[in-house]
Amino acid sequence: MAREPSTSDPIEPALIVGRKAPAFSLKRDDDTTVKLSEQKGPWVVLYFYPKDDTPGCTTEACDFTAGIKQFEKLDAVVFGCSPDSTESHRKFIAKYKLKVPLLSDPDHGVMEAYGAWGEKVLYGKKTIGVIRSTVIISPEGKIAHHWRRVKTAGHADAVRERLTALRAAAG
Numbered sequence: 001m002a003r004e005p006s007t008s009d010p011i012e013p014a015l016i017v018g019r020k021a022p023a024f025s026l027k028r029d030d031d032t033t034v035k036l037s038e039q040k041g042p043w044v045v046l047y048f049y050p051k052d053d054t055p056g057c058t059t060e061a062c063d064f065t066a067g068i069k070q071f072e073k074l075d076a077v078v079f080g081c082s083p084d085s086t087e088s089h090r091k092f093i094a095k096y097k098l099k100v101p102l103l104s105d106p107d108h109g110v111m112e113a114y115g116a117w118g119e120k121v122l123y124g125k126k127t128i129g130v131i132r133s134t135v136i137i138s139p140e141g142k143i144a145h146h147w148r149r150v151k152t153a154g155h156a157d158a159v160r161e162r163l164t165a166l167r168a169a170a171g
Contacts, residue, residue, distance in 0.1 A: 015115055015146045021137045022113035026081065026103040029089035034079065034103055036141065043076040043144070043167070044137040045159055048116035050130040052084045052092035052102075056152045060132075061092070063156035065099040074163050075139075079103050081110065082130060115148065136163055138170070 015021075021044075025035045036044070047064070049057040064071075064078050071078050081103040084092075089102035103110075108130075111117035116133045119126055132152070136145040136159065144166050147155075 015135065015143050017143050017145065019143055021135065021141055021143050022110070024110040024113070026105055026110060027086050028104075029086050029093055029102045031086050034101070036137070039077065039137075040141065041075075041139055043074065043139060043163060045071065045076055045078040045134065045163065046081060046114070046137065047078070047132075047134040047150075047155075047159075048081050048111055048114065048130055049132055051082060052088045053095065056132070057082070058092075058096060060152040060155060061098050061100060061102075062096055063152070063154075064159075065097070067156050067160055068099045070160055071163070074160070074167060076136075076163055077101075081105055081116075083108060083111070115146075134159055136166060138166075 021036060023036050025033055028034045047060065049060055051057055061080055064080065068078065078100050080100050083106050084104060085106065086104050089104060092098065093102065105111050108117040111130060114135055116131050118131055119128055120131050132150050134147045134150055135143060138144045145162050
C-alpha cells in the first residue's frame with residue numbers, strides 16, 4: 001500500500017524529460033555570466049558537484065575534461081556547477097588544467113531548481129547539501145535526460161553515450 005506523503009517530506013522539483021529546463025543565469029569561473037537562454041543551438045550538459053578540489057569532484061571534472069573534444073563533436077557544451085566561488089573555480093581549473101567551464105551557485109537557487117540541493121546521506125549521516133547529479137538539455141531548452149544521483153567513475157562516458165543516443169533519436 002502506498003503511503004501518503006507527509007508535510008515533512010522533501011519536495012523535489014519536477015525535472016521531467018520533455019519539459020522546459022529551469023532558466024538560469026550564473027557567474028562563470030572567468031566572472032562572465034552564463035545564461036541558459038543564450039545556449040540555444042548546442043546541447044547542454046550541466047553537472048552538479050559538491051566542492052572544488054575534492055577527490056570525487058576532481059575525478060568527475062578531469063573525466064569531463066578528457067572527453068571535451070568528443071562532447072564538442074556532439075555539438076554539446078559542458079558546464080560544472082557547485083556552490084564554490086569563481087575564485088575557487090579558477091584555482092581548481094588551473095591546478096588540474098580543466099577545460100570545462102565551472103559555474104558558481106553560492107545561494108543554491110539553480111541547484112534547488114534542478115533537484116541538486118537537498119537531503120542526502122553521507123557515511124550514514126543525513127545532511128543537506130549538493131546532490132551530485134547531471135542534466136542534458138536539448139538545443140530547444142528542454143530536459144532530455146536527468147541523472148538524479150551519480151557516481152563519479154565512468155559518469156562522463158555514460159553522459160557521452162546517452163547524448164549520442166539522444167542526438168541519433170532526434171534525427
